[in-house]
Amino acid sequence: MGFYTKEQKKIISILFPKKKQDYNELLESFGEFVEKKILPTARKVDKEGIFPKENMDMIFAQGFTNIHYPEALGGLELPYPIYIAAMEMVAKGCASTAISLAIHGTVCDGLYQFGSKEQHEKYLRDLIAGRKLAAFALTEANAGSDARSMTTMAELEGENWKINGSKMYITNSGKADYYFVFARTRSGFASLIVPKDATGFSHGANIPKMGLKGSSLMGLTFDNVQVPKENLVGKVGEGFEYAKRMLLGGRISVASLSVGIAQAALDKTIKYATERDAFGKHISDFQMTRSKVAEMMTEINAARLMTYHAASLKGLGEDFSAEACEAKLYSTEMALRVCNEAIQLHGGYGYTDEADVHRHWRDAKLMTIGEGTSEIMKIIISNMAFE
Ligand SMILES: Cc1cc2nc3c(=O)[nH]c(=O)nc-3n(C[C@H](O)[C@H](O)[C@H](O)COP(=O)(O)OP(=O)(O)OC[C@H]3O[C@@H](n4cnc5c(N)ncnc54)[C@H](O)[C@@H]3O)c2cc1C
Known part of the structure; x- marks a missing residue:
């Protein structure tokens, strides 16, 4: 399986039929870069609490933060879902790096939407290029x-x-x-x-x-x-209006991070289940294991669809408030469920630091709290239902 998953590829192909080859090639090559350069140090970053500056610099150098900004500001002017697809892969590689970039991205988004031309030149240009951090x-x-x-x-x-x-x-x-x-x-x-x-x-x-x-x-x-x-x-x-609008965009990023984290936990689980034996079989041969994996895959894909849908609306300049909150609520809670099952399917080994699978659960937990808790998401979504 490529680091840029076939499920991501299908969504991008549906969203951008005329540009699918270009965008998929771009994201495939970004995925290869994350797998080669970011993923290998993720465990060390977590264990030793290292601020992932080197990772961020490498990702900035890849043009990651400027994906959806206008060329006049040093951007690539690519659609917003491309940024979200890239974010998902960064989180799959290293969630600490992804959250630091996501917050930086939220500030770029706010400055772009609400800042003056002078502020774009003075601050945003450097932030987009990754010369400065926010x-x-x-x-x-x-x-x-x-x-x-x-x-x-x-x-x-x-x-x-x-x-x-x-x-x-x-x-x-x-x-x-x-x-x-x-x-x-x-x-x-x-x-x-x-x-x-x-x-x-x-x-x-x-x-x-x-x-x-x-x-x-x-x-x-x-x-x-x-x-x-x-x-x-x-x-x-x-x-306060600016904060709310910035948080809405941030919620799509947090949803994409959650999908990436859950995918990382699932990938480890599938590998482990085909290697670990019990009762003379691989545990992947047990129907109950397969049932869990089927649910994990389905939930990840549902969350991914919701997230890219919200991202598409944002990219098109449509109202995306409900979709961002729903994607955030569903994806973050989904990531916890998936990471929990991933630990379970790793058995006792899953509970140990050596397995490095509980990292994903620990990383996923913040997603249900930051940029508005799950409870606050439910309040916002239900208020829309009754307005
Ligand atoms: C790792 C991390 C990174 C963060 N990064 C940032 C950042 O970069 N910038 C920033 O500004 N903030 C950041 N935060 C803060 C984060 O956004 C807040 O923690 C979050 O919004 C929740 O606020 P709180 O901690 O005050 O919880 P509280 O608001 O005290 O909530 C406590 C509990 O009460 C529930 N609750 C509150 N109100 C209601 C209600 N009306 N109905 C039902 N339940 C309710 C909440 O859902 C929660 O379960 C970060 C937090 C963490 C842990």
């Missing part, structure tokens, strides 16, 4: 799902915005060059770009966590941080 700073210690209750304040004083407050659980902290920060102002929420070296800005120590151990996670402190007024993204009062 972080998305919304959550606070007392404001996660209920992000509107954030207390970080920004005040315009003369030519500068003065920011005071703190953020919590911010991916890429301590590694990012630019922080896309959400804060309250007297006239509603605002989003501001805070460079890493802004006076009064600091980050805490890396917060140890159960999975995605290579990605960085820290709290941020803003102590009278001053940034020029040009660092405001979009309009004052619109910041």
